[in-house]
Amino acid sequence: MNFVHRSTAAGLQRRRVRALAAIPVAIGGLSAATLALAQPNTGSLPETVVTATRTQQRLSDAVADISVIDRATIERSGAEGVADVLAKVQGIQIARTGGQGNTTSVYLRGAESRFTAVFIDGVRVDSQATGGATWESIPLSQIDRIEIVRGPAAAVYGSDAMGGVIQLFTRKGEGVAAPYVGVGVGSRSTYKAEAGVSGASGGFDYSLGVSRDQSDGFDVRTPNVVHNPDKDDYRNTAGNVRLGFQINPNQRIEGTLLQSNLNSGYDDFGYDPSAPVDDRNKYRLRTGGLNWTSQWTDIWRTKLAVTDSSSRYETEPNFYKTETQTRGYLFQNEFRMGPHLITADLERREDQLQNAPGVGFFASPGIDRERSQNALALGYGFSQGAHTLQLNARHDDDSEFGGKNTGSAAYGYAFSPAWRATASAGTSFRAPTLYQRFSEYGVSGLEPEEGTNYEASLRWTPQPSSSLSLTAYHNKVKNLINFDTTSTACQSFFGCYANVGRAVYEGVTLAGTQRIGDWSLRGSIDWQDPRDVDTDKLLVQRARVYSSVGADVRVGTWVLGAEVVASGKRYADPANTQVLAGYGLLNLTASTPLADGLTLLARIDNATDKDYHLVRNYATAGRSFYVGLKWAPKL
Template identity: 40%
Template sequence: MSQALLAARRPLLALSVLALAASAHAQINKLDTVVTTATRTPQKLSEVLVDLTVITRADIERQAAASVADLLRNNGCAEMVRNGGAASTTSVYLRGAETRHTLVLVDGVRMDSQSTGGASWQGIPIAQIERIEVLKGPASAIYGSDAVGGVVQIFTRKGGGKTSFDLGIGVGNLGTQKLDGGVFGSAGMVDYAVTLAGERSDGFNATTTDNAFSYVPDRDGWRKSQATARLGVQLAEGQRVEAVMLRSHANAQYDASKSKPLVDDRTKQDTDAARLAWTAQWAPALQTQLSYGESRDRYETTPSPYLTVTHVKNLALNGSYLLGKGQQINFLGERIEDELENSGLLTAGVGKRHRNAMGAGYLFTQGAFSFQAHARHDDDSQFGGADTGTLLAGYEVATGLRLVGSIGNSFRAPTLYQQGTIYGPDLSKGAQPLKAERGHNVEVGLKYGSGDTEASATVYRNRISDLINFEGALTTCNSGFGCYGNVPDALLQGLSLAASTQVSLLHVSATLDLQAPKDATPAIAGRTNNYGKLLARRAQRLGTINADTNLGDWVLGAGVQASSARFDNAANTRRLGGYALVNFSAQYKINRDLKLQFNVDNAFDRDTTLAYGYASAPRTALLTLRWNPTL
């Protein structure tokens, strides 16, 4: 048995023991925290019927993660795959679902790429984030397309109260330098928040010698710059207008071809988002929000010429009405417009489509029993209509202990690139138009909560059909290399455990996922049969342990992320070893406004491979001085 596999199995065994032992005294999230992702309207975390995790600003500062994807992995929310450093192409898998099956919202703005499908995780800034809500499981009945595996909603920092400042300066190995700052506050009916951040690193060699095509023995560094602005105006009691703007730029080196070792290949990623929202409380029972949002994802490589730009526009009116004690109706009308600029498109390099949607939800709570029903209809200008629905129920079987369950379906619309290039199906040759990918999910869980404590265990089964995959050359393809088609199915099933406990001064939390994300496509003539094999780059066992303690002016922490072996390809012939990474953190409060922080990630410098031929970060150390004065 390999040392890598042994290293992975030991922490995973410890994770399972800790997760079960701590379930009676968990403290993952405060139960009175107000969240919005589960129903698109505010509700207490204690009332949520789905598998939802909240990552706070304190977690973000303490862990000092390199990216949003690292933060999700560190907290047991998802698996991560990355082709090199923190600015390299990144994929995130929730419950084993494809990265395009996770809907990403930043302050309510949809983030997506209509070329690759799914959000460009490497372009999402982390320094300005206040909170992240991670919903595991389908949510298309509330959000429409993309939410097949789950929803990640990111909230940037907002102002209020007295004027305060936040300045952080960090230096680390690999030539890493970080600087971020912000001002927050309010004046009369106006509140404001403005943040700026910059980062640079010499990086490490992004490729390994296994990469026969791209390996170049050099360091692949990156530069990032980020800015956000948030302005809110309280027009009157119950009437608020808010504007949010975000801008992120990343410039990263990568190895394109070993035949050109002196060429400085680079990717340039620009991520922009803006939103204007009007929230109104018309009566004690009636609340609405009218919002308009836009996002732009621009990805370019040089000197090898490639450019793709995605624009997403979203106009929505949603709200809620209280029918009486314990009864609420939610309603939604939405229009989404997608636009892709890509030279590969057959329509003069530009593709467009729009989607109109209407939805409604019913929330009922009576004593120990809770029930929710959500339904939505989307009408897409390219592939037609999609109806989605979800039923959820919960029952408090004992004080603080609830049994919850849900059943529902979901979908992901084909991207403009999949449909509009020579790699799309050729209808003139008898090919079928691309259909939306569909998911059908059922899950049952136990949630425990009492005061500041919480724990959960969830069993789920999500069958995804009509998956869009790139197939080899067929008679119905325009391209001799192949084309996209609705061929494979996938079955995602597993058990998720999460728990934490406070023992004296020590707070310990753990997550454990036992999953089986597999190919469920029966044998088809002319296609390689991978039925029953694991989906590429997905593990069967993964988990985390995080612990921290307050000792006077010190906050000391440690964490472990562990994964069992995976396979890099659908045929399961190229194996990626398991791993266990150990991280340490320490904070020292110098005075009321000043603190010093030290983080070491991958402390034992383990070699890990998340994608065949690409390296992961070695041991990294970061020393940060943070100043938070208030006027």
């Protein structure tokens, strides 16, 4: 199926099917244990992550295939959205119908966007209408750090984590009060402004931030399609608050809140030149969480968390409105005894979908449905000397379809200080969305999509500034939910959702980084074969090869950077008859401190003004310029 705009897809859901596909955007290299586009961490404290096992661990001890992106990397990238940052990470491709503010999908190792579990400060973000996070609504300006786990993690997180997990973190207050202010301008009347402050005092830590992004954009449709030829602009206003209090050395409470409001233009089907309209997307994303962590004894630690997210989407003047609310409760237990770590988690997830009734010729009934999942998850980790072992098992009991068991096992062996090999296997699932089950196209008896994954990796890290990794994976999914136009199992004469698909996502990733004097080099290449098992055709909008090479060099006070990203050809239809040509893009960056705490950043994207297409019948930006100033004094 062709990848289409989310708002257009909403209408097509009422008519035929929400189309899902991927479009590769070539990525920048990250080794499995290094930072992308950033200098290696050479400080005294080792880099730690929490997403792989839901517990804090050293990145070097993790058996999972993990990447970390810090705030400095985000700022130097000059990227406009979260997906643009992720598109520079090995094993990740993105898709977008036009410019910023339009439907965006993120694909880990070629897997469907809905197969990635997404969290903001531990709060799950999902849509029970389309499936998966609404990436276009997540404000990059409020994100301080990103952790990416490639490969299924359902034995830790439950439903959704079939392709991987991406967790985004906002800034945490530390030290004395640290204010920041940033402004920037770019092509197509792009303007950005942000401000905030963070700090800590007397056991209390805080972080607050606000931002505003806007642009006139460009016409997102190609000339061969009848549409409104206006510029499709966007404007986003966002803010977040993160507050924490250390009650005593063993007790801490923390609260987080984030909200983003996005208004963007798109071009719907059925355009009438005699009566032009300005089609608008309206997104509101809100996340909130309250956490209490306690160290009861030397070996026993607990975390109690209550989280809530709301993802609302509507269009005008062609009205469509949907809202998903996801609430979570987590009681997490950690028992650390020397090299052993035992975890036991009780978790509850509640989803609610509200769809307003459709209007006009394609009128549809409204939806007001909810479901819940209760889970018990157990884990065992061992790390000592050259050996690392991670075992996880989980049972989810869904209020609609019953129980589901998942498990995973991973082992790592460092056969020298520089060389380490890992291997893992795991199962995963994703429960059908409430829309897939209860809309006019829905079938209440749909089964969960199920996956089985195997992978192996070899990493060479002769020194902190050098790394090379080779990872191979094979992820097979059955009960894939597709739209079956021949089915009569629902009330729609257009067809119904059905468990009729099977797919295999397999491939090999080679990635590396190298520091030579003032030069920092990076690169990655992905060979993949995401394929429909039943037709033996490549999945829509996925290239078999995509890569990136980049370099940064320090010249005096300046840091100059260049990257070349490339993608092979893709197919725009399931029959593999409509070809989207491959492409290569050149991006340039430059940054320098101007005064104490004041930094200048300049970026040119698509420097050669390459004419290319990510999605059939949708345009992409040409050459783009951006210049920004940020004041963040070091106190």
